Amino acid sequence: xxxxxxxxxxxxxxxxxxxxxxxxxxxxxxxxxxxxxxxxxxxxxxxxxxxxxxxxxxxxxxxxxxxxxxxxxxxxxxxxxxxxxxxxxxxxxxxxxxxxxxxxxxxxxxxxxxxxxxxxxxxxxxxxxxxxxxxxxxxxxxxxxxxxxxxxxxxxxxxxxxxxxxxxxxxxxxxxxxxxxxxxxxxxxxxxxxxxxxxxxxxxxxxxxxxxxxxxxxxxxxxxxxxxxxxxxxxxxxxxxxxxxxxxxxxxxxxxxxxxxxxxxxxxxxxxxxxxxxxxxxxxxxxxxxxxxxxxxxxxxxxxxxxxxxxxxxxxxxxxxxxxxxxxxxxxxxxxxxxxxxxxxxx
Numbered sequence: 001x002x003x004x005x006x007x008x009x010x011x012x013x014x015x016x017x018x019x020x021x022x023x024x025x026x027x028x029x030x031x032x033x034x035x036x037x038x039x040x041x042x043x044x045x046x047x048x049x050x051x052x053x054x055x056x057x058x059x060x061x062x063x064x065x066x067x068x069x070x071x072x073x074x075x076x077x078x079x080x081x082x083x084x085x086x087x088x089x090x091x092x093x094x095x096x097x098x099x100x101x102x103x104x105x106x107x108x109x110x111x112x113x114x115x116x117x118x119x120x121x122x123x124x125x126x127x128x129x130x131x132x133x134x135x136x137x138x139x140x141x142x143x144x145x146x147x148x149x150x151x152x153x154x155x156x157x158x159x160x161x162x163x164x165x166x167x168x169x170x171x172x173x174x175x176x177x178x179x180x181x182x183x184x185x186x187x188x189x190x191x192x193x194x195x196x197x198x199x200x201x202x203x204x205x206x207x208x209x210x211x212x213x214x215x216x217x218x219x220x221x222x223x224x225x226x227x228x229x230x231x232x233x234x235x236x237x238x239x240x241x242x243x244x245x246x247x248x249x250x251x252x253x254x255x256x257x258x259x260x261x262x263x264x265x266x267x268x269x270x271x272x273x274x275x276x277x278x279x280x281x282x283x284x285x286x287x288x289x290x291x292x293x294x295x296x297x298x299x300x301x302x303x304x305x306x307x308x309x310x311x312x313x314x315x316x317x318x319x320x321x322x323x324x325x326x327x328x329x330x331x332x333x334x335x336x337x338x339x340x341x342x343x344x345x346x347x
Contacts, residue, residue: 004330005172007031008184009164012174015103017070017157018087018207021045024066024183028204031187035194036202044206046218049190051200057345058225059199061306062337063215063295064186065208068176069319071100071137071158080141082111082152085132088209092132094320100137101161106151110161111139160321170327171250177323179208181232181313181330189230189337198345205295212262215295219302226269226307226344227299230337232323233257233287233312245289248314250326253283254333257310259290262297269309272347276339282332287312311336 001009007027014023025047033039038050047066069088076082100111114137115130137158141147164174174180183204190202201222206214219227237249248255256273257265277284300308313333315323 002327004184004188004334005166005327007187008172008180008330009174011180011183012164012176015101015159016066016068016176017159018067018210020157021066021206024180025204028066028183028187032190032202035191042217042221044214044217046206046214047204048218048222049202051190051194051196051198053197053199057197057199059201059222060341060344061201061203061219061222061224061227061299062186062189062230062341063203063205063218063227063299064182064230065179065205065214065295066183067207067209068159068178069209073137073152073154073156076144076147076154077136078144080139080143080147082137082139082147084135084137087157089319092135093129095132095135096130098321099161100158102137102139102152102156102158104151104153104156109139109150109152111137111158114138162322167324171324172327173322173324175322177313177315177325178232178318179230181315181325182230184330185230185313185333185337188334189341192338193341196342198341200341208295212293212295212298216298216302219299219306223303224299224306227296228269228308228337228340229294229296229299229310230333231294231310231312232315232318232325233292234318235314235316238316247287247289248285250314250316250324251328252285252314253329254336255285255287255312255314257287257294257296257312260287260292260294260310261290262293263300263308263310265296265309266300266307268307268347269344272343273309273311273336273340276343277336280335280339282335284336285314
């Protein structure tokens with residue numbers, strides 16, 4: 001297994017809901033600590049790796065968020081079932097029957113998202129998507145006391161429970177590729193530039209899925225000259241997708257954002273990325289549906305403004321139990337990110 005695959009597997013399998021990204025942070029620290037001139041963990045939990053280059057070069061911020069969409073227990077039934085709310089954008093139509101991994105005061109617990117059996121649903125109920133308020137997490141407990149004895153209380157957090165796997169032909173499956181794929185790009189890019197003359201700050205950010213929060217405070221501290229968010233974005237190359245709504249596809253190369261709900265990519269950033277990709281014959285594609293948002297949305301509004309943009313690894317089924325991506329897209333995103341630092345620094 002290649003280094004990129006090994007790292008993606010470790011990051012994908014790790015537990016990292018918003019605000020509790022400690023496992024991801026430790027992996028990033030283990031990977032990059034010896035390659036950085038300075039490492040800082042700030043008050044919110046962002047981890048910042050500094051590579052100090054020559055004074056005449058700009059400060060380039062690379063950001064990948066460490067958190068993943070998650071579940072939070074909000075009520076415990078007397079019969080031992082957990083009611084919950086989501087952290088980040090998870091639609092209820094993909095929740096039913098999914099395996100969940102919870103972390104409580106006594107460690108990890110496994111569960112299943114359930115609802116009442118279809119056998120006793122009305123015909124109308126069978127036709128409709130079950131709303132999240134009618135779902136619950138079953139951890140195999142018979143009472144409120146038994147749940148508490150297992151170390152689970154109000155506020156306990158959970159994530160989808162699925163392990164990384166290779167599907168063959170370069171296709172990879174795992175949870176939280178948004179944004180563990182971007183974290184791989186962050187690590188490999190920083191490593192490849194450790195002996196360069198450029199000024200680079202690689203930021204593993206917190207709480208992106210609930211409002212780009214970590215990137216906002218990280219960028220304020222760094223005050224970079226340029227910012228680039230490294231992401232895992234949605235690919236819609238599946239049956240039923242209209243051609244004009246197929247935002248990206250697997251094996252189409254890194255996805256460059258022109259605009260989304262939080263950012264209009266700065267022309268200098270976009271021009272640098274596209275020119276670089278064409279010059280090096282790296283396949284790329286534009287994000288054709290301007291929805292969603294990335295850490296660039298917070299970075300570009302920092303202080304007096306930071307020219308920013310986003311490049312992303314295309315991934316099917318993000319914000320669901322598992323995503324699928326391709327190793328070629330991952331490696332090509334690393335190639336563009338690495339080349340971007342050199343290109344933007346030497347403008």
